[in-house]
Structures are given as C-alpha cells and as structure tokens.
Amino acid sequence: GLPEAVQVDTGAVYTLLLAANTLWIGSERGLFRWEDPRQGLPQLISVDTGPVDKLFKLDQTLFIGAKHGLFIWQNLDPGGPSLVDVEVSHVSAFCQEGSWLWIGSRKGLLLYESGGKDPAFQPEVKDIDVTSLTNDGATLLVGTTQGLLRWRKRDGGSPDWVLTDAEVHSLYPDTSTLLISTKRRGLFRLDDVHKGRPELIDGGMGISPRYYRNGPILWMGAGMGDAAGLYRWDSRIEAKPRRIKSINTGHIHNFYRDADTLWIGAQKGLFRIQGLDTEWDAQLQITSKLPEKIYTDSHLLIRWQVSSF
Secondary structure, three states: OOOOOOOOOOOOOEEOOOEEOOOEEEEEEEEEEOOOOOOOOOOEEEOOOOOEEEOOOOOEEEEEEEOOOOEEEEEEOOOOOOOOOOOOOOEEEEEEEEEEEEEEEEEEEEEEEEEEEEEEEEEEEEEOOOOEEEEEEOEEEEEEOOOOEEEEEEEEOOOOOEEEEOEEEEEEEEEEEEEEEEEOOEEEEOOOOOOOOOOEEEOOOOOOOOOEEEEEEEEEOOOOHHEEEEEEEOOOOOOOEOOOOOOOOEEEEEEEEOOOEEEEOOOOOOEEEEEOOOOOOOEEEEEEOOOOOOOOOOOOOEEEOOOOO
C-alpha cells in the first residue's frame, strides 16, 4: 500500500530504535514511545531533552543523546529518563563491547559498565571531539577531529594514534577491512585493525557517510556539493571507488534493500537498483557483417553491442 502519515506532531524524525516491540522515536520535539506500532499512536515522553538524534538500548537501559545532553532511562521506570550529571554536549556515537558501552561526545569518550553508575569520561580521551566509534572484539577504534585512535582498554593498553592530522568523519567495518572517511584527506583503509596502519585509497574523495555491500560490490554515498553521488567499488579489480556519472542522486541519505532491489534515498529523490542477485547476461550481439573468408593472419574489425548492462 501507499505510505501514510502518523498523525502525531513529532517534527523532524532523526532516529528510530525498535526494541521488544516498542518503537522509540528520536525527533525534533523530543523522545516518543510507541508501545505497539500496529495500533495506537506514539506518546511524547514528558522530559525536557530537547531534540533527540541518538538512541541505544543496553539490557534494560535506554541511552538518549539529545540537545540538552545525555539521558539514561534505567529499567524504563515510570519516573522517566534522567540527565547524566556530566557535561557531555553532543553525543556522536554509541559502541557496545560486551557489558561495556562506549559513548562518544564532543567533550570526549565516556564508558558505562552495565549495572553500574553513570557513564564516566575516560581521562585518556578527555576533551577530544569524538566523531565515530566501532570495535573489533576488544579493540576499540575512535574517530576524532584530530585523527584515529586505537585502544585495548581491557588488556590494560593505552590509546594509540594510528592516523593523525585528519578529521575522521565516519568509520565503516567492511568485511575484514575498516574504511575511514576523513574530511579533506580522502578515504583510507585499515586492513589489520589490531596492529596495522591506515593506507590511503583516494585522497580526492569527499566524505563517505553511507555504505551498502552486495557480494563483491560496495555501494557508497560519498562526495560533497556537486561531487556528491553514488559510487561503486569492486576492490578485487578496482584500486578505488568510481562515481556512477549516469545518474545524479545528489547527497545520499540512506540505502535500504528489499528482496532483489536496493533503494536509495537521496537529495534528488528516490532511486533504485534492481537485480542485485541476478546473474549478468550482457546479451552481446555482433552487428558487423563478417566476410565470407576470415584469414588468421589479418586484423578483423568487429562491431558489437550490449543490451543489458
């Protein structure tokens, strides 16, 4: 059927989190809770969080990144979420490591231990603007405005700068490789996240905030301004991603796959790529008129066309 608007004034919706059949909605007006999206309507939580753009649930605790700071809702008790008593500023990312939850903010990196007290800033990564987080086992990768940090805290290690003088925009674990998108310095790859060093893929490429892998092909929404668009990369045969110039999507906001179709929500509208799992049949056809005799020691000009590409 056709999409229909939910008759609730949420303002702009920034993030959604579905947990145990409850849909949490982070929006311009604050936090909404929808007990059963199949019936009823979302209800605004009456706590002044300001606009909400980050949500994460660890066990029975809901973490809310909002304009007015970081809020925690323990066991979803009737009292509602409470403001963490530290100056967090904007929450950029959440990353779970077992019973730990790492929280990146503009004021530094915080750690919350399940069942413990409020999250606490880590002095090793304090007053550093954290932009993104990811982890591989006990190895935590911290993207910042100053570069990329690697940290194995559980092993007693200290944070190690593996990339400096680069403002990290986003981190994307792609199979066994970590892709590092930076502002103004391009796209890097880190093949060994535990011990390796990043290698530059494309120094002229703009930021890459959106990715979707389909088999050997990585689709990317990348670039800034007029260069923003859809990129395609088969790293088996291509040194770097290449832009699909035949369509102008503008900035890509999201990828969504449904069956054999990849949907692309973008600045210029809604796009789709069909036949993701369809084996390629180029249907080559020779259009030249071949001579009656073909000699093996002479050149022959053959024209041909592809009807499916």
